[in-house]
Amino acid sequence: MAEGHRRILVVEDEPAIAESVAARLRAEGYEVDIAADGPSAVRQAVETAPDLIVLDLMLPGFDGLEVCRRVQAHRPVPVLMLTARDDETDLLVGLAVGADDYITKPFSIRELAARVHALLRRVDRNTQQAAAKIVLGDLEIDPVERRVHRAGEPAHLTPTEFELLVHLAGRPRAVVPRDRLLTEVWGWNESASTRTVDSHIKALRRKLGADLIRTVHGVGYALEVPR
Structure with a gap:
């Protein structure tokens, strides 16, 4: 219920x-x-x-x-x-x-x-898991207020885009497989819809810069620490 x-x-x-x-x-x-x-x-x-x-x-x-x-x-x-x-x-x-x-x-x-x-x-x-601000170079994420800034400029993210960014930012430079992102961010137990992950990554790049997230082909994605 x-x-x-x-x-x-x-x-x-x-x-x-x-x-x-x-x-x-x-x-x-x-x-x-x-x-x-x-x-x-x-x-x-x-x-x-x-x-x-x-x-x-x-x-x-x-x-x-x-x-x-x-x-x-x-x-x-x-x-x-x-x-x-x-x-x-x-x-x-x-x-x-x-x-x-x-x-x-x-x-x-x-x-x-x-x-x-x-x-x-x-x-x-x-x-419920909202915590302290995450600051990586010029990227600032406020989980409590659900706000994101890069180089001082605000970015308007959807709920899932925000959660995906927070998830990647929690392990900067580490490659996170698509299947794991589907499980941990979306809560799905199957890997049939990895294009969902790809599409949200594209949206984050469009809003925050193409240099922010690195693709590891055939594996997944990693958040690069911006300068």
Whole structure:
């Protein structure tokens, strides 16, 4: 069961899917709101400040990618993206604009609920483990306030981007395998979605500089200590 009164926004234009997802999540103890198009999704996200958004990629008004961009620019929030096809371009773009995880239709409601639980547990765990500031060269990370600066300039990171950066910064220069990142950051026990890791690494490089994270081909990534 869900702890506390967590609020989830389900954004889905197919009423049958939206209602079945909402019913399962309510049965798990969550408060659930539903939006059926892009503009109303952004409006509700701003007004209700959900703890997590289940977001369909294809929507009327404007699509889920634009919803994700606008919501993340207003306030970082975990996003589970729904996509009707396993199109790698769509998935990578979705992850790049701030989605934390994705699930491909058709999906089981049980699996979706498990992904929601995992995302919220991860946010809770990292909040509880918040510690002193991390300073590596010109990179400064504040786990308590969840702020990141490089060379004095602030960087706007999504929840998962922040957690991935903190994880790599905890062992600077050490190479962390993709599978281990999936397990320790995402809480996944399988390695089928290593492109999720790759996409978030690309986002961190775009926001903090290409020199920050080194790729070790066929293995994983290491955070280089910036000068």
